[in-house]
Each structure stands twice: as structure tokens, then as C-alpha cells.
Amino acid sequence: MEEAKSNSGQNLGIAALVTGIITFVMAVIPCVGMIAIIPGIITIVLAAVGLSQAQRSNSPRGVIMAGLIIGIVATLISFSQYFVAGKFAKNFESDKWPERIEDIVNDVQENVVRDLEDANVSIKVEDGDDKVEINVGTNKSDKEKTLEELEGADTTSNVSIIVTK
């Protein structure tokens, strides 16, 4: 019975050690450092359970202690990655985000204005048999051609009102 208990603690220790090594490798790589906190916690739990079993059965604790230490160090490094992302985001926010937002707003504004300049707006109002239709077409490209031809003679929008009964 004692041997079985001893083996159980050792197996958990080996599992903690393997998980701890994986966690440590992940923690020191910034790309996946933040998610390493999950296997880090698993490592600490495995090692803690293994350690308690080993203490009860008075079996060797070398592997379990190694797993626990690696797990704690890896979890701390992984935890520090959150500060890295936080600080990075803060710097990013204070330096670049306002400019980027301004650029995006300007782009959207330019696109909207360009679309409206070339758009044809049609308004129809019907009241029984009475029908009023208003067509407004700016046709900027056509007007630019006309302007070139007439040298700035007509710059206003082309408005036509059709009233039908």
C-alpha cells in the first residue's frame, strides 16, 4: 500500500514536471506567454497534490519539488506578460491611437463625401393621384467635364422637379 501511494505521488510529480517545462517554454515566448498561465496553474496544483501524497507516504520529493519550482517561476513570468501587454497597449494608446482614429475618421469622411458627390438623389411624394418627384443629380464627373468646356460657367447642382397628376 505504501509503495502504491509513493508511486502515485511520483506520477503526479512527473506530470507536474512535464507540464512545468512546457509552461516555462511557453512563458518566455511573448506570443503565447499570456496563455501559459493556465498550464502554470495546472502545474502548481499537480505538484501540490503530489507533494501532499509524498509527505503522507514519506516518499522522495525531488521530482515534485522540481515541478513545483518550475511551475511557480513559469507562472510568474507568464503573469508578467499581462503587464507587458497592458503597458504596450497604454503606450500604443497614448502615442498612436488618436492619430489612427483621426486617419480612419478622415478616410470615412472623404469616402462619404465622394459617394454623395456622385450620387443621384430621387424624392417621390404621392398623395392619392397626386405625385411629386424630385431628382437631384450632382454628377460631379460630368460637371467637371462641363466646367472644363464652359470654363466655370455652371457650378450648381442640376435640380429638376417633375409634377404629374
Place this chain on the structure above:
Amino acid sequence: MQIQPVMSVSLSQNRTTIDLKAGLTEPYLIFNIALAGVIMLIMIYSGIFSPDINNYPVVCIHEKLTGEPCVSCGLSHSFSLILRGRIDEAYQWNQNGMRIFIFFAAQFLMRVVFSGAYLSRPDSRKQLISYDITGSSLLFLTAFMPFLIYIFKFC
């Protein structure tokens, strides 16, 4: 006179068996086997996924959150390209890829060599472990220094 050699052979065989069995319960050897296994998994991962198809399952969490690439972006591509012998392209993907790859390769060799030495030289085990810790720590710091600077620069 004829019995003695037979006895000595059987004794040496028994001793070898006992050493191997005892070695598998040694924390140092278990650690070596675990680390070598993890390195093998990293190499298999780099070998399976192709940089040409770009089918890597791991994405950079840092880039997703901050919008800016981090110092370890392109490391998987770099490892895969190093394994395929395309060193120039590997440097283009990540400049630190080669040094990290050399660290893992060296660690794998060190696990094999140090485990063999640990089993064959029981008298100098403590010395061996201290050499291993010193060498591995220096190798780790040399290989991962850009990443560590990046991590602790912001902390």
C-alpha cells in the same frame, strides 16, 4: 578457478540492471527525459506544419491584443524553415529564430550526454549537475535574452 569468471559476469549483469532501474527513479534523469520529450514535441510541431501552406494553429495573442507584432512573431515559421534547411528565409521571419533553435538542439544533446554521464559516473553526479545547471542557465540567457529584455522592459 572455473566458477569465478561466471560469477563475476552474472554480478556485473545484475549491477547494470539495478543501475538502470535505479536511474529511472532519479529526479535528474526524469527531468532530462521530460525536457528531451518536450524538445522533441517542439521539433515535431515545426516539422509537421509547413511555412508554405501557413497552417500553424498558434496565433500571436500579443498581436491580437495590441495590434503590433511582438519580438517572437514568426518563430514557428523560422523553426520550420530551419528544419527544412532554408536558413535565409528563417532569418527573415524571425531574427532570433536560429539562436532559439540552437538552444533547443543543444539542450536535447545535453540531456542525452548528461544522462549517460550521470549513469556511468555515480561518483561525480553532484559535480555533473552543477555543470549542467551552469551551462544550461548561460545558454538559456544567451538564447532568450531578446525575449527577456522585451518582457521585463515593460514590467
